[in-house]
Amino acid sequence: MSILVNKHTKILVQGITGVQASFHVQRALAMGTNIVSGVSPQRGGTKYFGVPVFNTVKEAITATKAEASVLFVPAMAVKSAVQEAVESGLKLAVTIAAGVPVRDMLEIKAMLKGSATTLIGPNTPGIITPKEACLGIFPENIHQPGNIGLVSRSSTLTYEATLEIDKAGFGQSTVIGLGDDMIIGTDFVDILKRFHEDDKTKTIVLIGKLGGMYEEIGAEFYAGLLHKKPVIAYIAGTTMPFDYKMGYAGDIITHGKITAERKRQAMRQAGMTVVENLSQISECLKTLK
Amino acid sequence: MNIHEYQAKKILQSYGIKVPEGAIAYTPGEAKRGAQRVAPHGPWMMKAQIQSGARADGHFLEKKAGRKGGIRLIKHRKDIFTEAEKMLGATLVTKQTGDKGKTVSKVYVEKYYNTKQMFYAGLIINRNIPCITLLITASTTNMLELAVNEPEKILYTNLGLDDKITDEQIDKILSFLHLDKKYRSGLSDFINQMHKAFLELDAIMMEVNPVGIDEEDNLIALDAKISFDDNALYRHPDILQLHDDSEEDDSSLKAAQYGFGYYKLDGGSIGCIVNGDGVALSMADMINAYGEQMACFLNVKGGVDKDKISAGIKLIMTNPRVEGILINILGGFLRCNLVADGIIAAASEVGLNVPLVVRFEGTNKDEAKDILDSSGLPVTQAESMEEAVEKLVKIMRESD
Structure with missing residues (x-):
């Protein structure tokens, strides 16, 4: 599946x-x-x-x-x-x-x-279910079929995270890039829901980044799930001072709360495992073996 | 894309919003003549036209400009020439410009309006819902500080694409601002026209700060700021013409010409070239973890033209703050071999005077690695982002 x-x-x-x-x-x-x-x-x-x-x-x-x-x-x-x-x-x-x-x-x-x-x-780079279907522009030869679901809000970090999953000896059920733009079609909530309904997906890797509140909204949804699959989350942008793409306007909407650290807090509180560095994803996955 | 106050006011005026009569001036003489044209008698307002907020609280670097900020009230006709002379050519520093400030090359002279009350009205894109959100507050100072520390002082009203503001929403705004009901139709016209301009012109932010109510109960846009969606400018050639190149960092400007994004940070010594903002953010974090700081990054996005990529790389190579360069490309849409060609072309033109570490992954990566290997350039290659950061930091420290 x-x-x-x-x-x-x-x-x-x-x-x-x-x-x-x-x-x-x-x-x-x-x-x-x-x-x-x-x-x-x-x-x-x-x-x-x-x-x-x-x-x-x-x-x-x-x-x-x-x-x-x-x-x-x-x-x-x-x-x-x-x-x-x-x-x-x-x-x-x-x-x-x-x-x-x-x-x-x-x-x-x-x-x-x-x-x-x-x-x-x-x-977005699109969606790929390895060895089955590719709707997008993913790099060649980095995807393996497996049971890790990957969802990311950053195109290129999707590839980095895929390599991390490979490195840990796992493969991907489906990989989804939500898109880098200010307004996107689908957010983390819908994809988290689908991964939880999918028998093949055992663990989910979630890549978020500074800007908007998609991660917080995803975390809130996850917190309310009765049966949770493990989620390993990484948020890019700790060293950036603010929502650099939306800047001022974004900060006014969210009352200046868009920092990577706050996103991490929300995800930890929801029960996700938050890693500080991309390369910790593979280490973290290995402990699940 | 941002525009100047006087340009924004002209746009609002064309949508039927009342703005003070004003004249733009590049010389003190023009200021004097302009002032006379907009109002036979004073007082007047003289406003430095740089693209920055908080101009009134700013200060000039040059002594000749005097101690006052970038927005000045002028009571006597004889002072117009001298005040314009002080400001023109001087450098205004505000909270938003950074320490270097911006050179004032033009001032806007306006008729002064006595106001009974002032408030802030802004429209922004709310990406979370998504919709357009109207912000109203009685405070006319720093919006960001207000949003962070006292958000209850801002009234947020979400607007759809086709909707006009409802009577209910207007009544709520009136009572929030402690304004009499007699302003209902004036205020609703004001907001509907802002909303219309916002949509029709593909704005992503529009602020009128403040809106003033004059003695005849007119609502007047006393200041105005509009930012447009860069991705929609192709639909608005007239707005594109309002672009003021002098307002932008040369590097950002050049990068934009090639369709790239360029972002400069405060401090730092490592220049990065990536394809994707997420990777840039992640790299900044990793560089930080290794005890260094990112100076700037160039996002070449899905750039597919070797010459453009070479031009982009030159931007980073010629940044004087950059003491080491990191290129991290994960090719999907973008093919690694084109980036390798671009690196060689750029290096042959401007020379490679600082250490360069490159990491290729994804589409055509082996071809790209071979191109660099056989080029004879002193380039270090790495297999992962972390390895690339580690290697570069090590080389930079060894050469210190």
Whole structure:
């Protein structure tokens, strides 16, 4: 098992004919990802790496029963592409591009409310269930199937944490990057819930960072769980003085409470194991063996 | 992107919000003529146009500018020229500018308004809900200190994308500010217009501090600050034109041109190049654990162009505070070999005068390592982030 995607998930790629998409689609196919269709306006009827291409998401779903989508569209086109995914009833959409305007994200969040779609991203490496499905831009050859669930709010730290899991001799059930942007589709709560419902996931590694209160909200949810799976958490940004991305405005909303130390406190109190340094993740995992 | 007060006021005015009549001046003569144009009789306000808050409480580095801050009340016509002369070209230091301050190259001269009452009104993006949040407080001093120490003095009202402010919300604000009900329609217009401008122009922060109520019960934006979403500027070419290059650190500016992020810290001696803000944060923590400090970091994001990467690397290499460089790339979207090519190109142009430790992982890492190995450059390679930090700190200490 895994969460959100596995080898049976029928996947479509929005923006399949772009340069960056080509590189990553080829790699995803080589890994065995069940990519059933692609969407690219005006390219319908062609084939791309053997994958049939359609003009619209709806056409792609009708013809190929796609259930989940990965979006390789540029930031300025993300809003309309997500809208298409939501209106077509896809259960999952993963949007890779960075730099989606904040206002577009506010509109997207409103669209998602009450819809069937879970949005991961934007500005994320995506989701990978090793050796089964890759929706995103993960580095090659660092993922192993296993029973550690990994969820991270920082793209590149996702890779670091994956290497830590490998180093401890474990593998990953599913790896999810929530996205680096100011406003993201899915937060820790939803993913923690899914990992707890997944039989294969035995332990969860959570990577947080300075900015916003996603970690605190995740910790609060975890504290309320009756049966807790162990969570190992790391928070980046101890030496940064404040929410450097949102700065002043972010601090006004949270009353200046956004420090890495406060996040750690909240997570410890909720019952998570908090490590001070990334390289302690593997040591910590080894003690679980 | 931030803009100046006078630009922000012009925008608010175009949305029907009342602002004081004002004139921008680059010379004392312009200030004098401008003052006469905006109000035949004094007093006037003269305000240094630098992008910083707390200008009134700031001080000038130069003696010629006098002891007063960057916002001055001028009662007599004859003082306009001399006060403008004092401020123009001088360096204003505020709580937000750092010790070096910012050079005042223009002042804004405004008609002075007598006010019965003042309050703060701000709109910001609240990422946690997410929504736009309206902040109201009777205090017009430091918002951040207020938010941290006395948050109960701020009224937070969450606004949707399409909603106008409701009567209920307005009544709550009126009673919070102890304002008479007669201000209801004026205040609701004021806030709705701010909200409209905020949305239409893709702002991420908009502050009117203070809003003043004049003797005729008008609500006037006496100061204004707007920050725009950099990612949405492509939709607003007119706003992009308001960008003032002189306000930005040269390195940040250059980095932004290449689509990179550049962040400078106070102090520190290690320059870092990473692909991702999270890694930068994590590296700053690790460098700290090894007893050193990060001086700056460059986030090359998913940059895929060798020349751009080389230009970015040069920014770090030429920072005089940098005594050692750490490059940590975990390639996913970004391919390590392009970074290796970029390092060589940059080193051949500006020379490599400080120790450099590189750690590659992920997409095309072996190719990248080979490129560096065969380049003959004095580069140390590492297998993990921690090893890279450890190695660099050791080399730096040995060469001391």
